[in-house]
Amino acid sequence: MDFEHMSEVDAAYHILAKKGTPVHYKELITEVIEATHKPVQSLAMAISEIYTMMNMDSRFHYEGESKWGLTEWVPPEVKRSSSRASSATAKTAITKETARKKKLESIQN
Known part of the structure; x- marks a missing residue:
């Protein structure tokens, strides 16, 4: 080579x-x-x-x-997840995003 x-x-x-x-x-x-x-x-x-x-x-x-x-x-990691865990994670992300938007609005006003 x-x-x-x-x-x-x-x-x-x-x-x-x-x-x-x-x-x-x-x-x-x-x-x-x-x-x-x-x-x-x-x-x-x-x-x-x-x-x-x-x-x-x-x-x-x-x-x-x-x-x-x-x-x-390196073998890929095997991730175990249930649909309940993913929906909880999605809800947490939505809640965090909402809180973030409210903070930004309060700073801008």
Whole structure:
């Protein structure tokens, strides 16, 4: 794969996808830097930048113990809800919205 023409975060995604298992962030970022062949003035700054990009990208999932994996590896949460719970939530939202409107009206008057 041609990592030289892709962003560091895309390279990290492809490296993790190929490995198929969570990787310690320093190991992953070192592999990204080597694979992309982009000049690095400061290793600490490069680690910080790539780590931040991964943290903001929803494709990545923090696994704990400084290891990162892919969100697609994490099974979706099973949410249990009853119709009673959803209607109660809807009523609460309507009540809050009404209270908010009344507060805004009182401020504007």
